[in-house]
Amino acid sequence: MNAENLAKAQEILRRFPQKSSALIPLLHVVEEEFGYIPPEEVANVADLMGVTEAYVESVLSFYTLFHRQPTGKYLIQVCRGLSCQLLGADDLSKFLYEELGVQRNGTTADGMFTVEEVECVALCKNAPAVQINLAFYPDMTKEKLQAFLEKAREEVRSGAGDEAAL
Numbered sequence: 001m002n003a004e005n006l007a008k009a010q011e012i013l014r015r016f017p018q019k020s021s022a023l024i025p026l027l028h029v030v031e032e033e034f035g036y037i038p039p040e041e042v043a044n045v046a047d048l049m050g051v052t053e054a055y056v057e058s059v060l061s062f063y064t065l066f067h068r069q070p071t072g073k074y075l076i077q078v079c080r081g082l083s084c085q086l087l088g089a090d091d092l093s094k095f096l097y098e099e100l101g102v103q104r105n106g107t108t109a110d111g112m113f114t115v116e117e118v119e120c121v122a123l124c125k126n127a128p129a130v131q132i133n134l135a136f137y138p139d140m141t142k143e144k145l146q147a148f149l150e151k152a153r154e155e156v157r158s159g160a161g162d163e164a165a166l
Ligand code: FES
Pocket: 079, 080, 081, 082, 083, 084, 085, 119, 120, 121, 122, 123, 124, 125, 127, 128, 129
């Protein structure tokens, strides 16, 4: 991790009397910097915490919110919880897979989009729900997703650099 995040990691470690309790916050620091957890950072985090790499791996394999491979610029997570499934989440996923030419957990060849299906994102009252990067989008439709994809592609084409939003 870079120097700024190393300082952040050391500050996190100081806050936890038991170093092993700091693992999840440390992994968040790594995920924020790289967009996923590179293998060399597993070793780095294990060293910082004074635990084995196997211990870090065991936690990583349990939590699906951490990624082991790089994701696209836009990480689109379709909720597959019951409320969302009853209200069309499968159609949204299918639409995205067809539109982007990817399979579940796949990333487009240009590195723009990754599509995942995730457990309940706590917007059941406004199902179906989607999360894109850190933002939540309730009452999702294929039309809204189509508009988002076009906006994101246009922003990349124009070199705007800003992240598209719905
Ligand atoms: S089931 Fe989708 S937000 Fe809860």
